Amino acid sequence: METLIQQSIQYRGYTIEKSFRGYDFYPTEQGRDDDYDLDGEDYKYCGNVRHASTIEEAKDAIDEKIIEAKPYHIVKLNGRDYPFPWLEDARKFASLWNADLLPNGQPILNP
Numbered sequence: 001m002e003t004l005i006q007q008s009i010q011y012r013g014y015t016i017e018k019s020f021r022g023y024d025f026y027p028t029e030q031g032r033d034d035d036y037d038l039d040g041e042d043y044k045y046c047g048n049v050r051h052a053s054t055i056e057e058a059k060d061a062i063d064e065k066i067i068e069a070k071p072y073h074i075v076k077l078n079g080r081d082y083p084f085p086w087l088e089d090a091r092k093f094a095s096l097w098n099a100d101l102l103p104n105g106q107p108i109l110n111p
Helices: 055-069 087-097
Strands: 006-011 014-018 020-029 038-039 044-045 050-052 073-077 080-083 099-103
Touching: 006 055, 014 055, 014 080, 044 099, 050 055, 080 087, 087 099
Parallel strands: none
Antiparallel strands: 006 014, 014 020, 020 050, 038 044, 073 080, 073 099
16 A cells, blocks of 8 residues: 655645645644534535645645635726725726725725
C-alpha cells in the first residue's frame, strides 16, 4: 500500500493537505472537521473539508470562497451602483468616470 507524505500547505488562512483523492483543504483556524450526522437512515456530511484534484484547483476554490465572503466595493455613477470585488478596480473605475466610491459598500465618513 502506498503511503502519503503528510505535508500541508498554508494558503490564505486555509490548510491544503495531500489525500488519496487528490488534495483536501479546510480553514486552518477551525481545524479539520470530518463530521457526519445521521439523517434518517443515511449519513450526511457536514464537515468543513473540501476536495480538489490539484493544488491549483484548491487554491482557486479558496480564492473564490474568499472573494464571495468579502463585501463588494460599490461605485455610484448616475444613480446606479457598480459592484467590484477588488478595491483597486473600483478605484480605477471611479476615478475614470469621476464617480463616488464606497469601499466595502459603506459611505466614507468625514471626521
